[in-house]
């Protein structure tokens with residue numbers, strides 16, 4: 001589903017365009033190559049590929065998969081996509097070990113299954129990342145530059161990805177920040193409110209127009225205002241509004 005001139009939503013359980021376990025999966029058309037941000041849970045990778053084709057894009061042109069973090073709903077499809085298209089899979093160094101190991105405990109799938117977010121028989125396909133990302137890394141992908149911004153809090157090494165597109169400054173936030181300033185704090189290892197407080201400021205002053213979170217709605221103007229709400233809420237005494 002084409003959202004803007006260069007950004008496509010090719011998977012999402014929330015919008016019913018792919019498997020129910022899938023996070024939002026975005027593709028950015030960078031001209032000569034495509035970059036995919038997150039992959040969904042891996043339960044129906046052919047369905048994602050079909051969506052990409054329906055949007056008039058060639059999945060063979062996916063050069064890079066950027067993973068916001070290693071949770072299964074975002075990273076479960078990486079292994080199959082890498083095998084099919086030979087694309088690079090990039091994730092923060094902290095999360096890379098969880099992705100490669102892929103066991104339920106590392107991925108916090110044990111508690112997620114207990115919580116009813118996944119079927120008990122769901123299995124994650126581990127994936128050895130091609131490259132690891134550090135905070136502030138900038139990579140040229142086709143016509144655009146993608147900046148990695150690490151914001152631990154939802155998970156130990158959650159990354160946001162900023163791409164300045166002709167239609168506006170875009171930020172792909174995974175589970176760090178959602179529309180209306182909700183955050184992705186979980187009651188499991190790796191999710192930590194104090195890490196959120198410490199690092200959320202990295203998203204201030206970016207002047208983001210387009211906000212593309214990993215779940216629920218995306219925002220096509222004044223995205224920074226939604227991010228600002230999250231930053232301000234983390235300065236107050238109450239637990240901020242959460243996405244779950």
Ligand SMILES: [Zn+2]
Nearest residue numbers: 069071154175
């Ligand atoms: Zn997550």
